[in-house]
Amino acid sequence: MRENADKASRPLTVADALALPVLAAGQPQVVTGVDHLDRQVRWVHITELTDPASFLKGGELVLTTGMPLPEEPAGVRRYVDELAEAGAAALVIELVRRYHRPPDALVDACRARRLPLVTLAADVNFLEVTQVVHALLLGNQTDAVRRTQRVHEAFTALTLRGAGPEDVVRAAADMSGRTVVLENLVHQALICEPSGSTIDEALTGWEQRSRSVPSRERAEVCGDEGWLVAPVEYQGERWGRAVMLPAPARAGLSDFGPADVTVLERTAMALTIARLIHATPWERTAQRSALRELVEQRHHSPEDAHARVAALGLPAEDCGFLAVLVETGAPEAAEDRLSAELRTAGVPALVGALAAGRLGVLLALRAAQPWRPTVERLSRAAFTLDPDAVVSVGSEVTELSDAARSFGEAGRAAEAALPGLPLPEGRSFHELSDIGLRRLLYALREDIRVQGYAERQLGRLVDHDTRHGTDLLATLRHYLDAAGNKTTAARRGNLSRETVYQRLRTIERLLDCDLEAGERRTELHVALAALDVMRAR
Known part of the structure; x- marks a missing residue:
């Protein structure tokens, strides 16, 4: 979608005009200024005057039969100089009536002023050329107005719903088909929305590259890389910049056009508003x-x-x-x-x-x-x-x-x-x-397998203590902590050895186990540690 929009929004150039069937029928030949055929054509002007420049405003494709050209070289140079000064896009001369080859003085003068000179070997209806080109230009203007309106509507909707900076930058990248970056005053790239490139391609060496690109008061193309930049303000002061990067050659996009400028200007405005709405510093x-x-x-x-x-x-x-x-x-x-x-x-x-x-x-x-x-x-x-x-x-x-x-x-x-x-x-x-057994079990305390294990190992003992008011679980803890030493367990529980023996026999009966078995003691010790950490929540 972006590719079609880009083609539609691209200004009509001299090369585009020469490719139109109505002009192509005249067998156009570019004599000078082949490197300047990308000049924008804003209008078509038919003239047989010796001083047409006074009627030009810049960007005109000037069509002539050659009849008004002066004979003397100085007059020809003056004629071309005036066209160049007025900003004519190109001079198209028909080689049918007065000339069959362009005068040398005209070729030299156009080459000196870098003005594209195009000859037509066959008769062309200049009026038809005017109608076709003007229709294209007016159609493009209408399309441009519609596109601009859609851009304004999209950013207005973002602003009304309180969109954050990420949403704004993402919308700009989607609309333009180009990578868009938001940076602050110290050239830190806070948000990067790549389009047609990777983050690596867009941001590598960002600060150094950004510092070489001057700031402007409005959206302009700046720097050696040709970035399109626009200031972003906060409370009346410049806060940072919105940057639209040129598309890589593989993306097939042309240079920045008016539509891109409109997108970036509205991006900067929406970011300024978002900065007021969202209190959290964007850094x-x-x-x-x-x-x-x-x-x-x-x-x-x-x-x-x-x-x-x-x-x-x-x-x-x-x-x-x-x-x-x-x-x-x-x-x-x-x-x-x-x-x-x-x-x-x-x-x-x-x-x-x-x-x-x-x-x-x-x-x-x-x-x-x-x-x-x-x-x-x-x-x-x-x-x-x-x-x-x-x-x-x-x-x-x-x-x-x-x-x-x-x-x-x-x-x-x-x-x-x-x-x-x-x-x-x-x-x-x-x-x-730091993670030992207790910490490991604490980390796994929500796992139903650990919970089920503790319940299977100790559930009957806990139930017995609850129903009868006994304290067998504490005795088991002292015994296991003492590595099976009954004397130590008795001392830690303030009990006689005979009482400890009796309680351990009861525990063995309730749990159906032999507490003298080392592996069984390990299993119970783990279960007791699991029960402890689950009760510590």
């Missing part, structure tokens, strides 16, 4: 999106992932990466606080909410840079806001594409953070290596 939103793409591995390639985070200012080369998760009841405050701590520490990172109550942090670490001091600093900041916060880390990885694995490990460490179970001295965060 934060961009980091959240980038983190979720990494965690969920939604990037199309490792190169896309590198380009995406690098365009947000995070080093993606020659560094290591570490995932940190923070479970907290104050996620928004923690997001601000952790971001500030990292800026103060000078540690590049992406920070953003991954889910309700869960923040993700991806640290970019220089070679041999210790990560523990940074994580300890983040933990202290999180505990200041929420004493019950849980901070966990994954393992350090060298490839950005492995960040998802690091986040997965941090997630497993967080899931196994059993309340009340102390961490090693001097450490305030959880690691995967």
Whole structure:
């Protein structure tokens, strides 16, 4: 759909006009200005005057039989100079009545002024040419008005429903068929909606490329790469830019046209309004999106992932990466606080909410840079806001594409953070290596297979204690914790050895087992640990 719209919206050029049957019948030959046949034709002007330039406004295809051309070369040069100064698109001369070959003076003058000179070897009805070309031009203008109206209606609808910046940028890319990027004042690419290209192609080296492209007061094509850029404002001040990138050659799109300018101008306006409606800073939103793409591995390639985070200012080369998760009841405050701590520490990172109550942090670490001091600093900041916060880390990885694995490990460490179970001295965060039996069972506490196992192993004993007011489960716990030593179990339970013996026989009868069997004791010990962690919820 975009390809057809692009063809329809493309301005009529000199080359297009010469290809029309009404002119092609005259056997046109381009004598000079073959490199300028892409000039836009805005009108057709038939003239037999010696000074037609006074009737031109620019962009005219000038048709003549050659009758008014002066004889002397100086007059011919003056004639051509006036056409060029007036901005004529091309001069078409019929070689039927006065001339059978173009005068040398005319050829030289047109070549000097880079004005396309086209000869017609056969008679052509100039009036018919005028009618055909003008009909095309007026039809294109009508189509352009309709397209502009559709663009305005689409962006008005987006604004009225309170669309966010991602929706606006995506709509611009869909309408134009080109990649559209939203960047802030420090040239960080916050949103990139690729079309006809990859994120890697669009964003690699973004900051350096963007800084070479000057800003303008309105939508204009700028820079060596020919970006179409438009300013985005917030509360009367420039906040960033909307950028439409030229299409790759393989996409088959022409240079930017009026329709593209209209789309980008309306994009910038819609983004300005969206900035007023959506209070969350877009830099934060961009980091959240980038983190979720990494965690969920939604990037199309490792190169896309590198380009995406690098365009947000995070080093993606020659560094290591570490995932940190923070479970907290104050996620928004923690997001601000952790971001500030990292800026103060000078540690590049992406920070953003991954889910309700869960923040993700991806640290970019220089070679041999210790990560523990940074994580300890983040933990202290999180505990200041929420004493019950849980901070966990994954393992350090060298490839950005492995960040998802690091986040997965941090997630497993967080899931196994059993309340009340102390961490090693001097450490305030959880690691995967912390997961022993109790933490593993705590992480699996919702699994019905674990629940069923605990019930099958200990259910009858728990039921007996409930019905009879006994405390056999506690005796079993002391016995198992003492590795089968009855004397130790008696001391821990403040019981006589005879009472412990009696209770253990009752337990064996209720559970139909031999407590002297090592494997059976292990099974019961695991079941008891599972029961404990399920009761700890």
